[in-house]
Amino acid sequence: MRLSYDLFWSFRSPYSYLVTSRLVELERDYDVACIVRPVYPIAVRQPDFFANSDPLWFSYFMLDMRRSAEFAGLPIRWPVPDPVLMDPATRTYPKQQPYIHRLTRLGQAATERGHGLRFIDQVSRIIWDGTTDNWHRGDHLARAADRAGLDLAELDAAIAADPDRFDRMIEASQDAQRAGGHYGVPLMLFDGEPFFGQDRFDQLTWRMAQKGLVRR
Secondary structure, three states: OOEEEEEEEOOOOHHHHHHHHHHHHHHHHEOEEEEEEEOOOHHHHOOOOOOOOOHHHHHHHHHHHHHHHHHHOOOOOOOOOOOOOOEOOOOEOOOOOHHHHHHHHHHHHHHHOOOHHHHHHHHHHHHHOOOOOOOOOOOHHHHHHHHOOOOHHHHHHHHHHOHHHHHHHHHHHHHHHHHHOOOOOOEEEEOOEEEEOHHHHHHHHHHHHHOOOOEO
């Protein structure tokens, strides 16, 4: 029997980026399906989250992000530009978020076409691996979509035709994420059990092995 799990994932999360290549390899090598459920980052869902956090949260986060990437053997750099716009004077997040809204809707459209995991893998690389400045301009996203077997123009056109439907799907995923047991990303929900964080990958596959995970 083929296993499956839900992946709650954000384009602004370095940890989402760091786990994705392992999830791609998992689906390639084992009889398991990843159901990608793109969600908005916490800065969009809860704009006051960081304003109320201890200053040590951010300094540790940046240290751990770089260390986790080094441990995983993956390059990383904070995106240029940041997928989420922030007012540097007030350190607040405006409601209008053209980058992350577009990316998250694109992730939903890619998932509906059966290429969600490949799409988030390819796009997260150009956002996070440090090789691409201004990933939102030119043909960077179009080429990433093409590598995932998709047409960026077709995805954008589908979203433009009914953006409210995509927003409802994303909101439904955010509700399901909390119902699954956590608010953060990446969150892998397998057989009703939540595994939060890229460092829970080994526990996820351990649990899958107990449930009958087999190689292809």
